[in-house]
Amino acid sequence: MLQLVLINLFRNPLRSALTLGSVLVALFLYSSLGAVLDSLQATADSGSRERLATRHAIALTNFLPYDYKDRILSIPGVKRVCTQVWFGGLIGGQRQRITQFAVDDDFWPMYTKDLQIVEWSEPQVAMSVPPDHDPHLAAYHAERTACIVGRGVMKKKGWKLGQTIHLQGTRYRGGWDMTIRGVYVKLPGGSWNEDLILFHNEYLVEKGMGGKPSTGVFKVELSDPSQSAAIATQIDAMFENSDNATKTESEQAFGAGFISMFGNVPFALRVIGLAVVFTILVISANTMVMAVRERTSEIAVLKTLGFTDGAVFGMVVAEAAILTTGGGIAGALLAKFGLQGKPLAFIPAMTITWATVLTAILIAIGLGMVSGFIPAWQASRLRIVDALRRVD
Amino acid sequence: MAWVEVREVHKQYQREKQAITVLDGLSLQIEEGEFVALMGPSGSGKTTLLNLIGGIDSPTSGDISVAGTNIARLSGAELARWRSNTIGYIFQLYNLMPVLTALQNVELPLLLHKMNGAERRKRATFALELVGLGDRLGHYPRQLSGGQEQRVAIARALVSDPKVLLADEPTGDLDRKSGEEVLQLLERLNTEFKKTIVMVTHDPHAAERAHRLVHLDKGVLSA
Incomplete structure (x- = not known):
């Protein structure tokens, strides 16, 4: 049949x-x-429910003063705060974008369970790395224009460790040279994908912000994740009557909110x-x-x-x-x-x-x-x- | 009881608001092993009678028994199964599947029987050899002459060893020579294999091959 x-x-x-x-x-x-x-x-699902993300209350495109970091850190129960700024550069003048973030040094210990450095350059001179940092980041810390690149980007672009790459700024004008000092992979269950370029926030502040630091998002790690709702309320209350009021939510809700921008x-x-x-x-x-x-x-x-x-x-x-x-x-x-x-x-x-x-x-x-x-x-x-x- | 028994059968068609009587209280008995020719003018009801005996149409009233089964009481699915076991149908225009080879066409009825592929092919090959087309197994209908196509159709009709063969003007679309071959084949199936055959024909020459001639006119038997 x-x-x-x-x-x-x-x-x-x-x-x-x-x-x-x-x-x-x-x-x-x-x-x-x-x-x-x-x-x-x-x-939307990539963020953690145990971390908080604090951004400007009006819009994600509005920046927050960098000194908010210390004030957030002063709230009991806040263990660590890092900054994260979307850079938006073009690589080789191509329209195809690879996402880049400028991150400060506290980024790395906050995401040790999410990202793992699998290839790294050795520093030219011996230098100490903060105790809660991956020691493989030594060369990265030693060099202001260093960057860490996801393995996905490395494969896609055919880049090699130690190679200097050139980014054409869009939001932050000019040419930006960076040297690859490490390659990361995403750990199982971790946030982020392997298609990012992460580089020093200081580099961005000096060259792109005229030395006046500000940030798009603060990521907040808590000593006790069960207190996240209360601490989020405290953070927003702290800046409620300032020129730059904040909106704090879980990192996961932040990701979902980012997606909601697509309407x-x-x-x-x-x-x-x-x-x-x-x-x-x-x-x-x-x-x-x-x-x-x-x-x-x-x-x-x-x-x-x-x-x-x-x-x-x-x-x-x-x-x-x-x-x-x-x-x-x-x-x-x-x-x-x-x-x-x-x-x-x-x-x-x-x-x-x-x-x-x-x-x-x-x-x-x-x-x-x-x-x-x-x-x-x-x-x-x-x-x-x-x-x-x-x-x- | 006769092998085929038609009792007081009426068949009416509704055309718009008008009821057209095709068979009007017709009764007929055909014995096992008989070769009967149905003749009559166009519209006399002979093809309708053949369709009723074959269970592909149902009477408006009356009973039809074939090989001991009253088919007027069977459901659609039961009737289909009954047809596959009891009736072999030969059409005027052969009605072979153009995309199937002669062998595949003859295998078709056997798909409804529990049988493996090898057994199916063996039986279909035997049927085609019986009608003289053992060397045309892989030919498609378009590669055969009209007479050969009709012989494939006959092989398809007899492959499942039916109790009754029904032929609706089997030579109507053939030249004299091919028609003669088909008639000889039907005669052989009747005499050698004892098949009961009911054949509708307009051709007196074809009707002469039958044991009995039944004339229909306006839905009733005529002398």
Whole structure:
């Protein structure tokens, strides 16, 4: 029976190939849109619920005075505070962006469970590293223009340790040379991805801020994470009546809030995805209706031979499902292996989860079932004598 | 009881608001192993009668028994299964699947029986050899002549060893020579393999091959 289904499927190879191709493209597009959502979600989920992020109450683009750091540190229960400034430089003048952050020295001990230095330069002169810092950061600490680069960027750009890279500033004008003094990887469950360049905040302050330090975000590590809500309230209360009021939330909520800046983009992507799926549903159903209509007399003959209505129904649905499932699997896997890790617009590295791939494949199977249902129902209801008379 | 028994069968079609009577209280008995030809003018109801005996149409009233089964009481699925075990149908226009080879066409009815692929191929090959097409197994219908196509259709009809063969103008679309070959084949199936055959035909020459001639006119048997 399956052989008969397959033979029927390829009786008009061009039409089958075009339908399969359209499903492939549609599900590739659907998976790609899903990848954008996955990537945004991955960003939103990357932060910790046990750390706090303090930013300007008005907008993320407004900066906070650097001296807030010491005042936040004075709050009981605050263990460590670091700063983080988005740099936004272009590499080699390319439009493709690799995210860069200027971070102060407290960044490194705060994220020891998140990032691990796996390649490093030795310092030219022996120097001590603060006790809570990774000793492999010695060369980085010794050099104001040093940077630490994620392994993903290193692979993507083909960079080598010790290489000097050139960034073209956008928010902070001018050319910025930095020397790679370490490579990090993301530890399991850790924040951040491996597609970042991290460099000294001092370098940015001196060259880009005219020596007047300010920061986009303070990250706050707590002695007792269970006190995070109370401490967040305390931080915001401390600056409530100043020119630069703050908004403090968990690092994870901060990530989610960052994503919310994209407004209804995720919703729009979902709507586009559904529109694509619906269009393909109609195309696929139309193809199947045509295919079955052409075979009216053959279906009547099958029934005359003793094929039941249910068998005929199953054969037509199977035909549609095989066609759309084939296209769906190909499209979803093409997206998974073709786009995974690739940059796209504002996303440095696309993430496509297997859940998205599986959803796309299930949609493809569903498409086959639904698009095959109407012609299958028509075929199963076909009266033999009417069908044979139509042909005669 | 007769092998095929048609009792007081009425068949009406509704065309818009008008009821058209095709068979009007027709009764007919056919014995096992008989070769019966149904003749009559167009619209006399002979193809309708053939379809009713084959269970691909249902009577408005009356009973039809074939090989001891009253088919008027069977559900759609039961009727389909009954057809696959009891009836071999030969169409005027052969109605072979154009995308299947001769062998695959003949294998089709066997897909409904519990049988492995090798057994299926063996039986289909035997049926094709029986109709003289043992050397055309891999040919598609478009590669065969009309007479050969009809012989493949006959092989398909008899491959599951049906109790009754129904032929609807089997020579109607063939030249005289090919028609003669098909008639000889039907005669052989009747005499050598004892198949009960009911054949609709317009051709008196074809009807002469039957044991019995049944004339229909306006939905009733005529003398």
